[in-house]
Amino acid sequence: MNSFSLDNLQSLTWFFPEIAITVGVIAVIIWDLISAGLNRIRGIVVITLASLLTSGFLSLAYLMRQLAGLTPSMSLFGGLLAFDPFSHLFRMLFAFVAAIVIVFASPSSETGAGTRKRRGAGEFFTLLLIITLGLNLMVMSRNLLMIYLSLEVVSVISFVMAGFKIDNRKSAEGALKYVIFGGMASGIMLYGMSWLFGISQSLDIGEIGNQIAMATAQNGRVPLVILLGVVCMLGGLGYKISAAPFHMWTPDVYEGAPTSITAFLSVGPKAAGFAVLIRFFEEGVKATTHYDGRLTPWAMIAGLIAMATMTVGNFTALHQSNIKRMLAFSSIAHAGYMLLGFCVFDQQGKQAIMFYLLTYALMNLGAFLVVAAVAERNGGNEDIATYNGLGSRSPVLAIMMAIFLFSLTGLPPFAGFIGKFYIFASLLHVGGRWNWILATVGVLNSVVSLFYYARVVRAMYLTKPDDKRALTVRVSWGTTIVALAVPTLALGIYWAPIYDFMTASLLIGR
């Protein structure tokens, strides 16, 4: 696919977004040691935001260079990492998500940043930056070893972050489940990798793809051992995106972790997991929906996982009383919708997922921010009952929450509707009985999801408040919430420029 790869020294020129984050990590550690008091936390926030923005804008600059045809797509570090528009788009998304989460976390007492002693604030921001670095490497990986290492960077640090509220039992329990399931999932994934290595004698996913294509052509179908290896890999990646058989950790971790981390985990690692999944199936498996006129096992497996993920997520979300837990199940359901776009293994599905991830990042971050704002004024209580009468207690906040929830449901005229529309369109574009079944299940699931999202909206507007006092929100959080709600609405009405930009970017990587 890519004609040439650069050696280590040459690659550094095209590695600046990651270098910016690395410098940020070191700077935060040093600043944390030499400063004290309020200056400390302010300095840390400024450094982290600066390094993230630098990283995001450098990725944008690379993307623009590639769009202008100045730089071809290539492999960095002797074929370990990819340099292509696909990874630039994701790196911009991660910089954006991490920056929002930092604004979100800086005054919060859960992260240690908002308390008097500011215990652990330095660690929190350092770890957040390192996760972002890991996410960047994940979307660029083009080698099994690199996929494993970047995935583990993200996983191990996510474990620490999930248990960040050190004297909270829920947080420790969530983190324990995360570690144990994470270890299991990476063990299964590695077993799959070891077999793929055994068959193809290479860790490079392009080379593996050639071997798989050759073996498939020889046998007329996918050999069993390759099927086993790829399914094992799906296990590890499915864990990251919280797909159906590997979703058990999600609600516990999301409920136990500090809300800012929950917001981050529900967007960042999920997006990176999808990026690895798409790259691996495109370059490493060279998957198609049909082979010799028959449905391939890949389309079948991905479709089954997608259906199971959506259904489990939506139906379990129906009877949750804790809002964070409900949003956790809703995020599982959203992973299912995105997997629908993955099932078709083509350019249109890839664009649909990319666009969906952007809208999902906006609305999900927004919803979790509102949760954090409401929980803070209710003594950390996250029950849906605390939303009773929010429409009169804090009208603006309630409107914002309603926008996010309706967008998550996929109602027009919000961004979530357009995202879902493109996902279903990509399925029907390929057509065939299987894809029609998948699309139908997806639409029915969207209808089910309306029930639990509407429950919160009903609580906000139709139930009388237990506590009639007005609910105030921090200025920084209020601004961020509005800043996320505006594009959620705007992208639902006028999305064409963003969608066309993504399409153009993804096409030139070919």
Add this chain to the structure above:
Amino acid sequence: MISIPLEHYLVVAAVIFAIGACGFLARRNALVALMSIELMLNAVNVTLVAFNRWHGDNHTGQMFAFFIIAVAAAEAAVGLAIVLALFRLKKSVRTDTADLLKN
């Protein structure tokens, strides 16, 4: 020199992997779960090294195994720290007593 064929290594690795998986599913002690994961990872190492020995033109597989060992150590360190944090709050390392979070 009598050399052991590749299949033997692969079977041993598969058996170790299965033991690890069964231990993970059957036991309710967080420490045993972490040990089972370690078994599974070592099964992967055996498979990688065996395949590499069989192909033999480079050391990619061995190198991968070293990375796995290093990362597994990091993961175990974090895992044990979390088990310790939970033990301080609950005085137990059994996963079935960690039941505060439920559907």
